[in-house]
Each structure stands twice: as structure tokens, then as C-alpha cells.
Amino acid sequence: MRKGILTIAVVGLLTTGGLTACGDDSGSGPADSAKTPKIGVILPDSKSSARWETADRRFLEEAFKTAGVQYDIQNAQNDKTAFQTIADQMITSGVTALMIVNLDSGTGKAVLDKAKSQGVATIDYDRLTLGGSAQYYVSFDNETVGKLQGEGLVKCLTDQGAKNPVVAYLNGSPTDNNATLFKNGYDSVLKPKFDAKEYVKGPEDAVPAWDNAQAATIFEQQLTKASGKIDGVLAANDGLGNAAISILKKNKLNGKVPVTGQDASTEGLQNILLGDQCMTVYKAVREEAKAASDLAIALAKGEKKETGQTVKDPEGGRDVPSVLLTPKAIYKENIKDVIADGYVTKEEVCAGTYAKLCADAGIS
16 A cells, blocks of 8 residues: 555545546446435444544534435444444445444445445445455555554653663554554564564454453453563553553553554553553544545535545455545654644543643643
């Protein structure tokens, strides 16, 4: 996939790009322009990350309301049967474009293929459905997300003066292609450290369905397996990071063992302020939702936009027209950037005992 595309440039391309009224390269034609445009969105859950309900739903709703199109946003709550049922109901209700965040590629492919057979245009949102038939894919450069995490952990270990640190991995769900991309990214930074004997590869596990409760159990087992000798944790998102931190707290190791994250959640930012988490990765969901909604609105009206980018589906072998936005590493000194962008509020992050920590971090 192509890297280094500036977020503003990509969104601008979608905003100003020409529209055509014909089908796309995938062979799935656009919605019938005679139909009333209506967009369906299926979100994955509300437990793995707060972003799906607090950010994605909010920003997608804003975009659809501004455009004056009908929409239906539902959450499958990590239930594959519910995911398929919601999709069936949306197709039956007459959606002209369907946007999904798959729970796994098998379920996602079945939904996308059915939509295609019914003449409904489709978009993979945030996660690519391997072997799927979505006409577009909108996400972040997820290998860059992982690279930022790897670089962040190296920075935090270096700042601590760690020597030959043992690094544990808490990877994301094995059914999520993004988790593979994140790992590719942080491996690109950390594997050379392991190979050079500068770092020691500790326990590594994938966390099914990004489940935070399972992550805590898994990390406790990792810590036991390592006889308490874990010096850094590459956690693939803030939820998994917080799970690891909860176990480190039990062992009075929080703040001593750097932990990474992703999503710039309120909880993750507060953990950074406390010194229990070393960094997170901010993904400007407002811009992701804007890019995806622009494409969905065009498709729902029977139009097509050019993205100027493609991502190779390694399973299906096709080049999927894509928009990949640029993520940003967040440390204590630039938490204010996430607040300034409107992703979270100062009131949420700096409530109660966090007020002084925010003031010390320059959040005014």
C-alpha cells in the first residue's frame, strides 16, 4: 500500500474529484439513481474500543445529516449472526449503499456479496474484508500505525535507559486484517532490535475479538511465564494497553513498564497523563468518516468518485480503490492536539483528579 499520503490531500481529492455515473472496476454497478439515496452502516461492537460509538457514529451522523441523506447506523456488538441479520434488514429496507466494519472476513464477504447481488453499493470502513467485493476501502495507513507504536515503545524504553529489555506483544484479533497490518508495522521497528540482541522478544499472543477482559487474563499469564520480567508491552490498542496496565498495577509495576496503545481514547490519554501508558496513536476519525461518507453518498446517488489510491487484497488479488489517512503518535506533551481536534473534550479527559495532570501537561 502507498504510504505518506497527507490526510488533507486525500480528503481534498475526494471533495474535488470528478464524478462519473457508470459502474466501477469491481464489476458491481452503482445504486440505481432513481432510488432514494439511503445509506446503511454496520459498526462492529462497543467493547473493543469506545471509538465506534463515541466517534465514528457521531461523525458519520454529522456527515449524513449535512448531506441531507437518509441513513441507518447499527452496531452488531461482536455478534456474527446479528451482523448478518442487520445487513439483511438494511438491504430489505432499501439502502442504496452499505458500509461495514467486518467482524471477520468470512462474515464480511458474505454480507458484501449479498449486497452486490441485490445491486447495493458497498464500502469497507476501517477494516478491509479479505476476498470481499467492496467497491471502496477507507481507513488509515495501518502499517504506519504499527510503526508509530514500535517507534513509541523504543522511545519510551530509551528514555528509561532500559538495557536489553524484554518486550511482550498483545496483538489484536487474529480475524482482523488491521491487526496483521499493525503487527507488520511494529515488527518492522522491533524485529531488528531483537535480531541485534538489543531487545529480547518476550511472550506474544493475539487477543480474540480485541476482548479486553481476555487481554488481562492473557497478559497475566505472560507476566507469570516471564517470571515477572517484562520491560515493555506492545499493546495494539488502548483497551489492550489498559488491560495490561491493570495487571501491572496488581504487581506494582505500572509506570515502570512502558505500554503502547492506539485510538487516543479518553482512558488511554488519562493513562498517559498518569505515566502508566507511554503513548497512543491518534487516528482522526472525523476525517475517516468524512472520506467514507463522501464516497457512500456518491454511491447512494449512483455516482462514483476516484480516490487515486488502491490497496491490494492479498486474498482476492484485486486492487481495491482506497483512501488511507495518516495517523499521529501521541505522547503526554501533545495530548492537547487530540482535544483541539475535537475528538475528545477537555472535560472528559481532565475530570476530577486529572485536572492537575492536564494543567501540568499544558492542557488549558
